[in-house]
Amino acid sequence: MRLIAVSLSHKKAPVYVRELMAFTKKKQAEILRFIKSNIAAECVLVSTCNRCEFYLFSENDVSGKFMEYLSSHIIADSGFDIIPYIEIYKDIEAARHLMHTAAGLQSMVIGEDQILGQVRDAYSLAVENETTGIYCNTLFRLAVTGAKKVKTKTMLSKTPVSVATIAIKLCEKVLGTLSGKNALIIGATGKMGKIIFKDLLSLGVVNLFVTTRTHDTVLFDDFKDAEIIDYSERYAYLDKMDVIISATSSPHYTIEAVQAEKAITTDKRRIFIDLAVPKDIENSGRYIYKNIDNLQELSKINNDKKIEEAKKAEIILEKYLNEFLVWQIFYENRNLFEEIENKFENKDEINMFRHKIYDAKADMDYISFGNFIEELRRRYND
Numbered sequence: 001m002r003l004i005a006v007s008l009s010h011k012k013a014p015v016y017v018r019e020l021m022a023f024t025k026k027k028q029a030e031i032l033r034f035i036k037s038n039i040a041a042e043c044v045l046v047s048t049c050n051r052c053e054f055y056l057f058s059e060n061d062v063s064g065k066f067m068e069y070l071s072s073h074i075i076a077d078s079g080f081d082i083i084p085y086i087e088i089y090k091d092i093e094a095a096r097h098l099m100h101t102a103a104g105l106q107s108m109v110i111g112e113d114q115i116l117g118q119v120r121d122a123y124s125l126a127v128e129n130e131t132t133g134i135y136c137n138t139l140f141r142l143a144v145t146g147a148k149k150v151k152t153k154t155m156l157s158k159t160p161v162s163v164a165t166i167a168i169k170l171c172e173k174v175l176g177t178l179s180g181k182n183a184l185i186i187g188a189t190g191k192m193g194k195i196i197f198k199d200l201l202s203l204g205v206v207n208l209f210v211t212t213r214t215h216d217t218v219l220f221d222d223f224k225d226a227e228i229i230d231y232s233e234r235y236a237y238l239d240k241m242d243v244i245i246s247a248t249s250s251p252h253y254t255i256e257a258v259q260a261e262k263a264i265t266t267d268k269r270r271i272f273i274d275l276a277v278p279k280d281i282e283n284s285g286r287y288i289y290k291n292i293d294n295l296q297e298l299s300k301i302n303n304d305k306k307i308e309e310a311k312k313a314e315i316i317l318e319k320y321l322n323e324f325l326v327w328q329i330f331y332e333n334r335n336l337f338e339e340i341e342n343k344f345e346n347k348d349e350i351n352m353f354r355h356k357i358y359d360a361k362a363d364m365d366y367i368s369f370g371n372f373i374e375e376l377r378r379r380y381n382d
Contacts, residue, residue, distance in 0.1 A: 001041070001135055001332065004063050005094035006070070006086060009051035010108050013085035015293045019278035020078050021052040024251070029129050036131040039066050043131045044140065046101070046122040048115065049163070049192075049277040049292055050108050055098060057135040063088055095139055095324055099317045102147040104156065105310055108296060109163055110303045111156030114191065116147045134331070139324055146320035150313040156306055164195040164247075166295045166302065167273050168203075171243050173298075174271045174288055179205040184241045186211055186234065186255070187248035188223060192275055196245055201225055209237060213250060235263040245273045246280035257284035325366035330357075333373050340380045 008021050023031065028045050035043040040056035047053075056062060071083065089097045097106070102119045104111045123140040126132045132140075151157045172178055183200055187193040188210035200206045208226035211234055229237055238244065238260060246254045255272065261284050264270075271288040274281040283289040337357060344350050360372040 001057050001059060001328070002061050003091050003094045003135070003139070004040075004054075004056045004058070004061065004066070005089040005097050006054040006056070006063070006066060007051060007089065007097070008082065008086050009053070009106065010293065010296070011106070012087065013082070015277055015279065015291050017080070017082055017085050018050070018052065020080060020082060021047075022277045023047055023052070024249070025125065028125060032126055032129045032131040035066070035069075036129075039069060042133040042136045044122055044126040044136055046119055048118045049275065051101070051106075053101070055094065055136065055139075057133065061090070063090070092321070092325065096317070096321050098139065099143045099146050099321055100314070102143040103150040103313055103317060104147070105313060105317075108292075109166055109299045110306045110310055111154075111313075112162045113151075113157055114162060114195075116144065116151075117191075119147070120144055135328070138327055142320045142324050146317045149320075150316050153316060154309045154312045156309045156313055162195055163275060163292065163295060163299075164192055165199050166298050167196065167245060167275060167290075168199050169298055170290060170295060171245075171271055171273065174290075175242060175269060177205075178203060178243070180207070181205075181242035182207045182209065182240055183243035183245065184209040184211070184229075184234070184237060185226075186231075186244070186246040186280065187250075187276075188212055188226075189214075190247060190249070192247035194222070196247065196275075197223065197226065206243075209241070213248060213254070235259050238263040239266050242268070242270050243273070244270070244281075245275065247275040248280055250276070250280060251278065253280060253282045255281040257282040257286075260284055261286050319364070322364050322366050326361055326364055326369050329366060329369055329373060330361055336373070336377060340376065343380060 008018060010018070028047060032043055032045055035056065040058040040062050042057035044055045045053070046055070054066070056066060067083070100106050102116055104113070104115050107115050119140070123132070126136065175181060183206050185193050185196055185208070188197055189212045197208065197210060200208060209229055210223050210226045211229045211231045213231050244255065248254055264286060269288070271290065272281050274289070274291040277292065279291060281289065341350050341353060344353065360369055363369065
């Protein structure tokens, strides 16, 4: 079986490119089912603000066929060539890429916590749509386990920093201080919104306002320290705000430029931060606008401090990568083992042979185990 990872991420693609592949959950499910039926035996789609990645298992290299599908759907719909922004990883490098991604080593903010949950959610969606099999099941299980080990055995997550916390640092940098400032969080009940709210609340100096497109009072039980406003009233509050942060999964703008300009009458320094992909806020030029790509400069400072811990994480993840590759070699040579066993005359010889295999497998070194298998093939096929 061949593993292929097709990645569009913040590493090469700016937000206006990434939003072309920001699919709803319903669309993701449709794509997964199409790939399973027409392109690959197994597939998982990992979709976040900073990346859209496809992990495919197939008997053959289907990267060309998949890229044709991607081009015919995405480029045909948008008229934009996304191919130059895409990276393709194969086999060992694809498995390594997933493990590094799940552990936060490929994130804009190295070691951020959200990505592990996002990888788990992506795998769950694939399971729900029956697009996984023994390869994806094994690889994603080990990737999640390895990421958890990184979190417990390194300092990457001991001082948790996320895109949300970097966004707040950017607000402080632009405004000088957040003390006494008014901040509106649009999409407060979402995963990112909750983190932003918690981080701003911990400062103890910000006047918080929250809203969401679905105004369900039950969803706001955790926001008793904020003023809850109806989504339809959001423009009425813009003028008094110093900070507006939007992080929703809306396919449409939560803040439109024309309406924002009408609502803002007071001339003061204010910042709008758009953490959504596709974008939530339409930039008018009347206010300071930053999107998720503008956070990279601040995140780089954080990442530089974590380089040594990232090296420790890579060592940990290599063990899980080895475990997957050894498992794959073992699984794909089941028929060879059976053929060899059929050549033995008694159970003792079979048991000795099996012990030899499991001893070699237990070393968890895919290179030496691969060499061991090749030696078996030469010895017993001659």
